[in-house]
Amino acid sequence: MATRGAAARLIVRRMPRCGEFPTVPRRLGSSRLESLPSFHLDRGMSVARALMSAHAEADDLPARTNYDLKEEVRAYWSQRSETFDLSYGHKIRSDAELDVWKALISSHWRARPGDRVIELASGTGEVTRILLALGCSVDGIDLCEPMIARARAKHVGASARFLLGDAENTMMPDDHYDAAICRHLVWTLPDPARALADWWRVLRPGGSLVVIDGDWVNKSFKARLLGRLSRLVDRMSGASVPWDQAAHERIMRGVHFRKGLKARDLEAMLAQAGFTDIRVGALHGIKRRQFASASWSERLRLLAAYDQTFIISARKPGRNAAGE
Secondary structure, three states: OOHHHHHHHHHHHOOOOOOOOOOOOOOOHHHHHOOHHHOOOOOOHHHHHHHHHHHHHHHHOOOOOOHHHHHHHHHHHHOOOOHHHOOOOOOOOOOOHHHHHHHHHOOOOOOOOOOOOEEEOOOHHHHHHHHHHHEEEEEEEEEOOHHHHHHHOOOOOEEEEEEOOOEEEEOOOOOOOOEEEEEHHHHOOHHHHHHHHHHHHHHHEEEEEEEEEOOOOOOOOHHHHHHHHHHHHHHHHHHOOOOOHHHHHHHHHHHHOOOOOHHHHHHHHHHHHHHHEEEEEEOOOHHHHHHHOOHHHHHHHHHHHOOEEEEEEEEEOOOOOOOO
16 A cells, blocks of 8 residues: 555545646536536546545545534533432522522623523523523523523523524624623633624624633642542542543533633633723632532532632723613
8 A cells, every 4th residue: 555655645646737727717507517628627527536535545534524514513402401400509499599599690791681681502501591581682602402491491581592403603794782691601612712702793783791700720729639528528428429420521622712711812812802891800709608508529629610700891982771
């Protein structure tokens, strides 16, 4: 079997010389296309196929497309939907915690009754609870049907609808929403710049974006130790929440922030996308409230993630409906 270097040299020798291919008109009717020399077209296609084959062999692994990654993300989170609310920090467990969430979000964006909000990666509808409590009308977008089903079951009769869609390409109308919000989404995005451009598009002038997220990759020694202790407590108590670690690692290799999401990096991307009035805050008040109702293993995880999470808000330039 020929070596890759020999195969590459063979391909180069077989490539046509400059001028051997006919000039292709910009617009081709079917009759003009048929009149082109088929020998040269066939030969060109053969060369292209050979080059693609050699490239694939050199990589040893098939190239992953964005579609492949999104389908794996869909499968992973669909599987997680059954136990998603059992994971620490996801479900809002008390009215007291709900009040702290309302205060935190209100400190970054002043919601008005009737505001139209798009919730990106709405999951099982927990952040929706906060938005509804603030008097908003919510459109939740999620990639996973099982997540959507659970959100709909939670909010029957509420001013909220949940739609199957891609948070990087919402396909919602331009200048449509007073605010956009997401929690634990940006760190999972393959193309966050594309997502920010789309969120900018759907926001009205003066509209606000609120992002709640964290760096789940870069952990201090203390955080790693506390995480291991929490997993040990879970195993001893039989309270472990199942998850597919292999799938999680495959997905992480394909996302933009595979080395971790830093608040300063997201700030820079927001500014580049055209957002202004960018503010960064911590979630310490939320963590303290969650700590009060958490199990021992959850408390260890909350302590581990105490300084990893953040909230960022930004505005699309212009005046909103209130003239602000």
